[in-house]
Amino acid sequence: ETGVTQTPRHLVMGMTNKKSLKCEQHLGHNAMYWYKQSAKKPLELMFVYNFKEQTENNSVPSRFSPECPNSSHLFLHLHTLQPEDSALYLCASSPTGKEQFFGPGTRLTVL
Amino acid sequence: GQQLNQSPQSMFIQEGEDVSMNCTSSSIFNTWLWYKQDPGEGPVLLIALYKAGELTSNGRLTAQFGITRKDSFLNISASIPSDVGIYFCAGLESGNTPLVFGKGTRLSVIA
Numbered sequence: 001e002t003g004v005t006q007t008p009r010h011l012v013m014g015m016t017n018k019k020s021l022k023c024e025q026h027l028g029h030n031a032m033y034w035y036k037q038s039a040k041k042p043l044e045l046m047f048v049y050n051f052k053e054q055t056e057n058n059s060v061p062s063r064f065s066p067e068c069p070n071s072s073h074l075f076l077h078l079h080t081l082q083p084e085d086s087a088l089y090l091c092a093s094s095p096t097g098k099e100q101f102f103g104p105g106t107r108l109t110v111l
Numbered sequence: 112g113q114q115l116n117q118s119p120q121s122m123f124i125q126e127g128e129d130v131s132m133n134c135t136s137s138s139i140f141n142t143w144l145w146y147k148q149d150p151g152e153g154p155v156l157l158i159a160l161y162k163a164g165e166l167t168s169n170g171r172l173t174a175q176f177g178i179t180r181k182d183s184f185l186n187i188s189a190s191i192p193s194d195v196g197i198y199f200c201a202g203l204e205s206g207n208t209p210l211v212f213g214k215g216t217r218l219s220v221i222a
Contacts, residue, residue, distance in 0.1 A: 004153075042114070043154075043199070043212040056209060090153050098142050098161075098203055100210060102153035 003027040004103035006091050012109045015081060021106045023074040023091030031097055032074045034066060037088040037105070049074060050097075081110045117200050117213030125221050130187040132216040134200030142203035143183035144210070145174050149196045157198075158185070190220050 004025045013019050023032065034046040048056035049068040063085075065077040074091055086109045092100040117134045124130055134143070142161055146154035158169050160176035160183060167174055171188045183202070187194055197215040204211075 006153075040214070042214050045209050048209070058209075092153075099144060099156055099159050100201075101156060102146075104151075105153045107151070 004091060004093055004101055006089075006103035006106050008106060009104060010107045010109075012111065013078070013081065014111050015083070017081075018077070018079040020078065021076040021089055021091075021108075023076075023103055025072055025091075025093040025101075025103075027093060027095070027101065029093035029095045029101070030071055031094040032068060032071070033092040033094070033100060034064075034074065034076050035090040035092065035102075037090055043090070047076075078108075081108075083110050086110045115200055115202055115211055115213040117216055119216055120214070121217040121219070123219045123221060124190055126190060126192060128190055130190055130194070130218060131184065132198060132200075133182060133184045134202070134213050135182040136202055136211070137181070138204060139180040140183075140202035140204055141180070143174070143176050144201040144203075145172075145183070145185050146199040146201065147196050148199065148215070154199055187218075190218075192220050192222055194218060195220050 007022045030051050032049045036044045045058050046060045047066040052068045063080050067075040088105045090105045091103040094100045115134050115136050144159050145157045148154040158167050158174040163180045164178050165176040174185045197217050199215045200213040201210045
């Protein structure tokens with residue numbers, strides 16, 4: 001399944017930097033998600049968008065800011081991150097809100 | 112929040128052996144999903160289950176939706192080296208609740 005793409009695949013940033021992660025899907029799905037995956041922990045849902053509207057914000061710190069300009073694109077804007085924010089950030093999309101299809105992820109390292 | 116208990120946490124098996132893993136929850140789910148994640152990649156959907164008692168196969172993989180609706184099982188027959196990876200279960204209580212993930216089962220296959 002190569003329908004969900006994420007860029008960049010790897011990102012190293014300092015705590016004072018501002019960067020953005022991008023997710024794109026051309027599967028015609030109306031729901032898109034951001035997840036954080038840390039070692040030894042289950043996937044943590046961060047944000048959910050349905051038809052470009054944010055429907056879930058799972059108590060995520062404000063240093064993470066999502067943007068969904070259309071149903072095919074999802075961004076995660078990052079600023080003043082902490083080292084503990086280092087993780088694999090996964091984007092997913094879904095046609096029904098049940099099965100979710102994931103992108104390859106962005107491996108983020110915060111120095 | 113809701114958590115899934117996935118076991119075993121890790122497995123080391125000989126090539127050609129069959130593998131079983133399971134996932135249990137404290138509440139009833141109406142959808143169970145099984146994913147596989149390779150290193151450096153996002154999870155890939157293997158099997159989706161929607162009805163209690165449902166048994167679904169995908170090649171050498173077979174998954175079952177437990178009749179209590181609180182558990183699910185994944186079996187892999189005649190394992191091969193490319194089966195190596197982390198297998199995640201995920202469950203959905205209803206259409207309006209987020210997908211809940213297990214912590215994963217790390218499978219290693221010894222040739």
